[in-house]
Amino acid sequence: MSVQTEAASARPKVSPLYDPKVRSVAFQVLLCAALGFLVYVAVSNAHENLSRQKIATGLGFWNNLAGFPISQTLLDYSERYSTYGQAFWVGLLNTLLVAVVGIVLATLLGFTMGIARLSKNILVAGVARWYVEIVRNLPLLLQLLFWYNAVLKALPSVRDSAQLPFGIFLNNRGLFSPRPDPEPLFDFVWLALGFGVVATIAFRWWARKRQEATGAQAPVGWVTLGLIVGLPVLVFLLLGRPIAFDYPAATRFNIGGGMVLQPEFLALLFGLTIYTGAFITEVVRAGILAVSHGQTEAAYALGLRPNITTKLIIIPQAMRVIIPPLTSQYLNLTKNSSLAVFVGYPDLANVFTGTVLNQTGQAIEVVGITMMVYLTISLGTSFVMNIYNNRKALVER
Amino acid sequence: MTTADASSFPTPPRVDAGPAYVSRTTLAPSPPPYSVVGPVAWMREHLFTGPVNIALTIIIGLLLAWIIPPFLRFAIFDAVWSGANRDVCIYTPERTAVGACWAFIWDRAAYFTYGSYPVAERWRVNVFFALLAIGVVWLLNLKAPRRDLGGVYFFVVLPILSYILLVGAPWLGLRNVETNLWGGILVTIVCSAVGIVVSLPLGILLALGRRSTMPAAKLISVIFIEFVRGVPLITVLFMASVMLPLFVPDYLQPDKLLRALVGIALFAAAYMAEVVRAGLQALPRGQYEGAMAMGLSYWQMMTLVVLPQALKITIPNIVNTYIGLFKDTTLVVIVGIFDFLKTIEAARIDPTWGAPTVSATGYLYAAIFYFICCYLMSSYARGVEARLARADKR
Numbered sequence: 001m002s003v004q005t006e007a008a009s010a011r012p013k014v015s016p017l018y019d020p021k022v023r024s025v026a027f028q029v030l031l032c033a034a035l036g037f038l039v040y041v042a043v044s045n046a047h048e049n050l051s052r053q054k055i056a057t058g059l060g061f062w063n064n065l066a067g068f069p070i071s072q073t074l075l076d077y078s079e080r081y082s083t084y085g086q087a088f089w090v091g092l093l094n095t096l097l098v099a100v101v102g103i104v105l106a107t108l109l110g111f112t113m114g115i116a117r118l119s120k121n122i123l124v125a126g127v128a129r130w131y132v133e134i135v136r137n138l139p140l141l142l143q144l145l146f147w148y149n150a151v152l153k154a155l156p157s158v159r160d161s162a163q164l165p166f167g168i169f170l171n172n173r174g175l176f177s178p179r180p181d182p183e184p185l186f187d188f189v190w191l192a193l194g195f196g197v198v199a200t201i202a203f204r205w206w207a208r209k210r211q212e213a214t215g216a217q218a219p220v221g222w223v224t225l226g227l228i229v230g231l232p233v234l235v236f237l238l239l240g241r242p243i244a245f246d247y248p249a250a251t252r253f254n255i256g257g258g259m260v261l262q263p264e265f266l267a268l269l270f271g272l273t274i275y276t277g278a279f280i281t282e283v284v285r286a287g288i289l290a291v292s293h294g295q296t297e298a299a300y301a302l303g304l305r306p307n308i309t310t311k312l313i314i315i316p317q318a319m320r321v322i323i324p325p326l327t328s329q330y331l332n333l334t335k336n337s338s339l340a341v342f343v344g345y346p347d348l349a350n351v352f353t354g355t356v357l358n359q360t361g362q363a364i365e366v367v368g369i370t371m372m373v374y375l376t377i378s379l380g381t382s383f384v385m386n387i388y389n390n391r392k393a394l395v396e397r
Numbered sequence: 398m399t400t401a402d403a404s405s406f407p408t409p410p411r412v413d414a415g416p417a418y419v420s421r422t423t424l425a426p427s428p429p430p431y432s433v434v435g436p437v438a439w440m441r442e443h444l445f446t447g448p449v450n451i452a453l454t455i456i457i458g459l460l461l462a463w464i465i466p467p468f469l470r471f472a473i474f475d476a477v478w479s480g481a482n483r484d485v486c487i488y489t490p491e492r493t494a495v496g497a498c499w500a501f502i503w504d505r506a507a508y509f510t511y512g513s514y515p516v517a518e519r520w521r522v523n524v525f526f527a528l529l530a531i532g533v534v535w536l537l538n539l540k541a542p543r544r545d546l547g548g549v550y551f552f553v554v555l556p557i558l559s560y561i562l563l564v565g566a567p568w569l570g571l572r573n574v575e576t577n578l579w580g581g582i583l584v585t586i587v588c589s590a591v592g593i594v595v596s597l598p599l600g601i602l603l604a605l606g607r608r609s610t611m612p613a614a615k616l617i618s619v620i621f622i623e624f625v626r627g628v629p630l631i632t633v634l635f636m637a638s639v640m641l642p643l644f645v646p647d648y649l650q651p652d653k654l655l656r657a658l659v660g661i662a663l664f665a666a667a668y669m670a671e672v673v674r675a676g677l678q679a680l681p682r683g684q685y686e687g688a689m690a691m692g693l694s695y696w697q698m699m700t701l702v703v704l705p706q707a708l709k710i711t712i713p714n715i716v717n718t719y720i721g722l723f724k725d726t727t728l729v730v731i732v733g734i735f736d737f738l739k740t741i742e743a744a745r746i747d748p749t750w751g752a753p754t755v756s757a758t759g760y761l762y763a764a765i766f767y768f769i770c771c772y773l774m775s776s777y778a779r780g781v782e783a784r785l786a787r788a789d790k791r
Contacts, residue, residue: 024610024611027611027614028611028612028613028614031613031614031617032613035617041644042644042645045643045644045645045646046643046644048646049642049643049647050643052647120442120443120446120450121443121444121446121450121453121454122443122444123444123453123454123457123458123461124450124453124454124457127457127461133772134768136771136775137720137767137768137771137772137775138724138764138767138768138771139724139725139727139738139767140724141727141728141730141738142727142738142760142763142764142767145738145742145760146760146764149756149760150756150757150760335628335629335630336629338629338631338632339631339728341631341731342730342731349629349631349632353631353632353635357635357639363635363639363640363643364640364643367632367635367636367639367640370632370635371624371628371632371636374627374628374629374632375624375627375628378626378627378628379623379627
């Protein structure tokens with residue numbers, strides 16, 4: 001310590017122009033001043049422009065009557081009495097709906113194709129490879145327009161809807177399916193499902209402890225299936241199937257009853273699933289390839305069977321590589337769901353930066369709020385994933 | 398050693414029982430393996446290993462047989478190749494099968510390429526395409542001579558020349574062409590080229606800022622990068638389109654295309670910054686320390702030692718970012734700009750060409766265009782990656 005201070009004090013005096021500390025401080029002050037000046041100019045210009053164009057500022061519009069219809073609402077919403085604030089929540093829920101369903105489907109598709117991509121069967125591997133090549137090299141917007149305009153809007157009209165099994169109709173107004181109307185007794189089925197999930201978690205914990213202590217394996221898969229699927233089904237049958245179905249019925253110009261998945265929703269869902277699935281395929285493939293072959297060989301040498309090797313040796317190590325890029329694909333899917341604007345699905349970007357912005361003209365507030373929502377989702381997810389990732393990360397010596 | 402040899406060795410009789418896991422019997426020799434060479438063995442290994450694979454092979458074979466012939470019939474055999482309007486592509490009693498209406502694409506090809514750019518001035522667009530092609534080849538071909546000059550050409554000379562050519566310069570006799578007349582492939586290329594030219598330098602600066610020891614520079618970079626990466630491009634374009642005009646004085650209102658270009662360039666810069674940062678982090682610390690020990694200043698260290706190496710290993714990722722940028726330029730239609738995809742959308746609903754297969758043909762043409770561009774870029778990235786891997790292996 002003392003040697004250093006001595007050396008520092010013995011250093012010849014340099015001109016402050018060449019002192020790294022002075023330079024660093026000066027540079028940062030300049031940077032902040034430039035940025036501050038830019039912000040000042042922007043704000044004062046905005047203030048002047050807004051007052052000249054007589055555009056209101058602030059969030060006063062939030063409680064004003066919206067007065068426009070939304071085609072898919074998960075909340076109570078009506079153009080007659082709902083406010084812009086309610087429109088915001090409806091849009092946000094629609095975004096989350098398509099994002100969550102899309103993420104589940106894209107994960108299934110991506111993992112299937114990722115494993116298929118590594119298959120020894122050249123047809124299987126080839127189909128997976130060309131799926132990725134084609135889908136990744138085409139803009140998502142083109143794919144969405146294709147699904148919406150060339151596939152779903154080209155379906156037969158209501159009068160000659162395609163009739164599928166189970167009372168499902170498919171036409172250019174969407175996919176009509178029977179709506180389940182649970183009777184009061186159906187609550188017990190939910191109860192059974194809840195119990196099954198809790199019991200499964202407890203059983204898995206016990207099986208794991210026992211395996212770590214004694215090495216004995218429990219039939220986890222069968223027990224899980226029995227508890228989560230079998231138990232609710234059993235309760236459902238014992239209670240005498242307490243559910244009624246409201247079947248869609250074709251009238252002359254429309255289909256009444258049942259529930260409907262709109263073509264806008266389906267097009268966006270197909271597009272997002274297939275597009276993101278291709279990226280997840282590559283993530284999964286890279287993750288599996290990242291597990292060195294020695295791991296598999298060592299497992300075989302210890303006498304583990306191939307499926308146990310996959311489950312206990314390859315997947316846990318591959319997941320460590322897969323999860324970070326997988327998260328960013330999930331976020332990409334959520335952000336890409338804003339392309340709903342182009343097919344007319346009423347998501348947040350469409351409802352809020354579209355209609356609400358047009359009606360109120362309050363660009364700064366509306367675009368700002370929308371950005372903040374996406375930003376919160378993105379940063380929140382990456383925060384959670386960082387914690388998870390740190391826990392799962394390889395602990396090196 | 399053959400099985401006959403193995404069985405001719407006498408098995409020594411065991412005297413002690415030995416540990417329980419040591420087998421006491423000699424296993425029967427396995428049968429010789431099936432042929433492992435030749436087409437039959439190849440098919441056995443790659444198509445018909447086990448019942449699951451046989452089933453998959455049959456299902457996929459049937460699926461391909463179901464998809465490919467109709468597609469070929471649509472795209473080639475039943476396609477209409479020439480004609481002047483919708484009459485050649487509609488169903489008539491004699492023409493019951495109509496495939497792709499390529500006549501439509503051929504008829505509107507100039508619109509898809511130049512948009513509404515004045516016909517008399519379209520040579521300027523062609524010159525721009527040629528200049529851009531020279532720059533791309535010069536910069537991307539790792540064996541091209543004087544690639545440093547290529548960089549100057551691409552990032553300094555080309556933007557100035559292109560601006561003069563495309564926008565016009567009355568003092569050179571090139572009349573002004575309003576940007577609202579631009580369209581088609583021209584706009585797609587301009588958007589991605591501007592994105593590329595602006596985002597790389599800006600991305601490098603942001604990446605250096607993020608890794609800097611100066612807290613203010615670091616904070617500003619981190620906030621910008623994380624903010625832009627956390628929001629969808631559409632909202633950035635909205636911001637550029639409706640908020641930017643509010644932030645600048647009245648007499649300086651940017652035109653529509655410029656607003657979109659600002660949005661795209663800033664968006665791409667944030668992604669580029671993260672790619673470059675990964676390259677900077679991958680470089681061994683010794684390179685930084687060595688440069689500092691040589692007494693190089695910060696900028697000398699960066700431009701002479703660090704960046705050349707870091708950028709080289711990031712080339713594949715940079716190209717992948719460009720592929721994303723190229724695909725993302727389709728979104729500029731949201732602020733009312735006629736890019737390539739929008740010209741197709743506009744042309745396919747034009748009643749002059751109102752025929753049943755026109756929409757599908759339009760989308761197929763767009764798909765082929767985007768696929769070729771993106772596939773070329775990704776093949777290039779893969780090529781560089783393979784080359785770098787070979788260099789690392791020694």
